[in-house]
Amino acid sequence: MGQEAVSTGLCSVLQRDDLVAATYRGHAASLALGTDPFRLLAEMLGREPGVCGGRAGSMNIIDREHQLVGCFGIVGGSIAAATGVGLALKQKGAGVAIAIFGDGAVNSGYFHECLNFACVTKLPIVYICENNQYAEFSSVEAMTAGGILPRARAFGIKSEAVDGMDVWAVREAAYRAVADSRSGNGPSFLEARTYRYNDHARGDPLEYRREGEMEAWRDRDPLLSARKRLVEEYKMTVEELDDIQSDVSDAIDAVRLAALDAPKPHITPLDGLEFKSSARATNRG
Numbered sequence: 001m002g003q004e005a006v007s008t009g010l011c012s013v014l015q016r017d018d019l020v021a022a023t024y025r026g027h028a029a030s031l032a033l034g035t036d037p038f039r040l041l042a043e044m045l046g047r048e049p050g051v052c053g054g055r056a057g058s059m060n061i062i063d064r065e066h067q068l069v070g071c072f073g074i075v076g077g078s079i080a081a082a083t084g085v086g087l088a089l090k091q092k093g094a095g096v097a098i099a100i101f102g103d104g105a106v107n108s109g110y111f112h113e114c115l116n117f118a119c120v121t122k123l124p125i126v127y128i129c130e131n132n133q134y135a136e137f138s139s140v141e142a143m144t145a146g147g148i149l150p151r152a153r154a155f156g157i158k159s160e161a162v163d164g165m166d167v168w169a170v171r172e173a174a175y176r177a178v179a180d181s182r183s184g185n186g187p188s189f190l191e192a193r194t195y196r197y198n199d200h201a202r203g204d205p206l207e208y209r210r211e212g213e214m215e216a217w218r219d220r221d222p223l224l225s226a227r228k229r230l231v232e233e234y235k236m237t238v239e240e241l242d243d244i245q246s247d248v249s250d251a252i253d254a255v256r257l258a259a260l261d262a263p264k265p266h267i268t269p270l271d272g273l274e275f276k277s278s279a280r281a282t283n284r285g
């Protein structure tokens, strides 16, 4: 969907003590951290074997076994959760907290309160803004006075922009930021510039994109450019990559069928309340 390089590059540099809070669009982060794909999809479909027993659904995945403290449907929620985690890790003396959030979240109160708190208390935390250019149907330019990086810099936090379409660039920037926080130098901030190809949710008219914009971003697709670099620089063959791709596709097909077959959780309605199974998981993670 255009954003794969951000979570993949970031999570590739994390260590066992590090803990991540992500947005409702957190499925890539969850997979990159090691969540079993079957348990992830079963959760998205509200099935019992899901990673949260089928009770969290698509937007609120938690996988403590794989360092994911939570995905948050509330815009900016991951900033608050990760900042609390950063405080706990500082007290414990090990680990770095990671906050993944969208460009829309920099307009929430959480952003300002938490960045200020993290800076004055020198928390071990990396804030990574996944700037996919839009919050629902509103462009980042239309919504963000002064831009994202200058806001972070106003707190005196070490900040850099990174090409979010390039998994190696994200990995290198994330490595520097995480290592710096790990060595006790306080928080860091990354703005990963990327793009969402698909609609925000069902019913999105997609009328807000500028002409030619999608094509320009698609030319820099993170998966296609990673493939190209693996062949040109790392000397993998096209056949090797095709084999990997077809193995992954087969695995996903198997997981999809198994998850659709899995039972739904038995949820007992509270006395006097009617339980409605309204699986309105419309946001595209």
Ligand SMILES: Cc1ncc(C[n+]2csc(CCOP(=O)(O)OP(=O)(O)O)c2C)c(N)n1
Pocket (backbone or CB within 6 Å): 023, 025, 073, 074, 075, 076, 101, 102, 103, 104, 105, 132, 134, 135, 136
């Ligand atoms: C506090 C709050 N306000 C509004 C919403 C409705 N809402 C859901 S997603 C979204 C846009 C989020 O945009 P962004 O932070 O850029 O993340 P992206 O969807 O682009 O990954 C909004 C406003 C919400 N979930 N939470």
Ligand SMILES: [Mg+2]
Pocket (backbone or CB within 6 Å): 102, 103, 104, 130, 131, 132, 133, 134, 135, 136
């Ligand atoms: Mg966005």
